[in-house]
Amino acid sequence: MKKIAYFTNIAPHYREELWLNLIQNLDFELHFFFGKSKSIKSIEFSSQKSWEIFENQIHQVENVRYKDRLIYQKQVINQILFKKKWDCIIVLGDANLISSWVLGILAKIKKVKLIFWGHGLYGNEVGVKKMIRKKFYTLSDFNLVYGQWAKNQMIKEGFDSDKIDVIFNSVNYNKSKALRNSSIDRDYYKKYFDNDFPILIFIGRLTKVKKLDLLISSVNELKESGFGLNLMIVGDGECRDNLEKLASQSKADIFFYGSCYIEREISMLVGNADLCVSPGNVGLTSIHAMSYGTPVCTHDNFSNQMPEFEAIIEGETGCFFNLKKNNLVKVIFNWLRSVDDRNSVRQKCYDIIDNYFNPNNQTRIMNNTIKKLLS
Numbered sequence: 001m002k003k004i005a006y007f008t009n010i011a012p013h014y015r016e017e018l019w020l021n022l023i024q025n026l027d028f029e030l031h032f033f034f035g036k037s038k039s040i041k042s043i044e045f046s047s048q049k050s051w052e053i054f055e056n057q058i059h060q061v062e063n064v065r066y067k068d069r070l071i072y073q074k075q076v077i078n079q080i081l082f083k084k085k086w087d088c089i090i091v092l093g094d095a096n097l098i099s100s101w102v103l104g105i106l107a108k109i110k111k112v113k114l115i116f117w118g119h120g121l122y123g124n125e126v127g128v129k130k131m132i133r134k135k136f137y138t139l140s141d142f143n144l145v146y147g148q149w150a151k152n153q154m155i156k157e158g159f160d161s162d163k164i165d166v167i168f169n170s171v172n173y174n175k176s177k178a179l180r181n182s183s184i185d186r187d188y189y190k191k192y193f194d195n196d197f198p199i200l201i202f203i204g205r206l207t208k209v210k211k212l213d214l215l216i217s218s219v220n221e222l223k224e225s226g227f228g229l230n231l232m233i234v235g236d237g238e239c240r241d242n243l244e245k246l247a248s249q250s251k252a253d254i255f256f257y258g259s260c261y262i263e264r265e266i267s268m269l270v271g272n273a274d275l276c277v278s279p280g281n282v283g284l285t286s287i288h289a290m291s292y293g294t295p296v297c298t299h300d301n302f303s304n305q306m307p308e309f310e311a312i313i314e315g316e317t318g319c320f321f322n323l324k325k326n327n328l329v330k331v332i333f334n335w336l337r338s339v340d341d342r343n344s345v346r347q348k349c350y351d352i353i354d355n356y357f358n359p360n361n362q363t364r365i366m367n368n369t370i371k372k373l374l375s
Helices: 013-025 047-056 076-081 099-108 127-137 148-156 173-179 212-224 242-247 263-271 285-292 307-313 328-340 342-355 357-375
Strands: 003-007 029-034 059-062 061-066 068-074 086-091 114-116 142-145 164-166 201-205 230-234 253-258 273-278 296-299 317-320
Touching: 003 076, 003 099, 013 029, 013 047, 013 173, 013 357, 029 047, 047 059, 068 099, 068 357, 076 099, 086 099, 086 357, 099 114, 099 127, 114 357, 142 148, 142 357, 148 164, 148 307, 164 357, 173 263, 173 285, 173 342, 173 357, 201 285, 212 230, 212 242, 212 253, 212 328, 230 263, 230 307, 242 253, 263 285, 273 285, 273 328, 285 307, 285 342, 296 328, 317 328, 317 342
Parallel strands: 003 029, 003 086, 029 059, 086 114, 114 142, 142 164, 201 230, 201 273, 230 253, 273 296, 296 317
Antiparallel strands: 061 068
């Protein structure tokens, strides 16, 4: 059986279903190489029986950081120069990571097929940054990117469309699918809010880039205008203290749940909300929300978005607001007033996840890509 090595930065817990799906269902022997995470919960390989038979295919390497930024991974270069002969390597498509550059160059020298798996081009690159990123992606034989937007940006810059594919993203797919029906409870939020107002939710890291201060001020503005609604914030992070202080000064009904990694609890929190709002970059929050049938609202500056914004279909699985116009209040109000059939919206969200943003689809795409390269 042909051997594939996947070199990436960390082993985040939300990728466990995908990684297990890949290692079990690819038509190749797949090995993972990854470093420790400093802030994101990691996959607990040693405590999971499902990983026992793949023990020899799991390899932890040392991450080297500079000013808290990952720049290099030790041991990975030895895998190309001195260790097993790999038929194909998959490398984190991050031009800021020196070891990805070295792996790319060595793959060319050793004539090993190389796939970059990452964000591709955002469309906001200019000058030297644009030149460096374009040069980086030319090292690969194939580029897997998370969304069609990134693929289109690369095609505009002269990359061959036949050597780029969209692999999407996923999070806890099988768990969330099993919990869908049992997570719907109209009275669930009564224990947090003593009213019947619509529920907005945010779930994710409470960081500056998420612009949650804008969400809190928007909810407060709606409240002061006479439109009642509740806001549930699920997660933790460096901005929590400041956000709680801002919320305490607001007249709106806002509850900070804290971090949560228990999928059953997440299913109840998300599945019974009316709209998930992420004013900054939306990322995997959109996939997590739609997995439980909840539509998503975020900004429409796609060059500065995370690829998962593509799960949002305006008016069907969510909505976009304009940061320059600062019209989040209006967009939230219009969405909540316009949705007549919550169950229809819920099903459209499920369909997006079931058709695209799931590990089965990602594994199929990865299999096809590797077969194409090795044929």
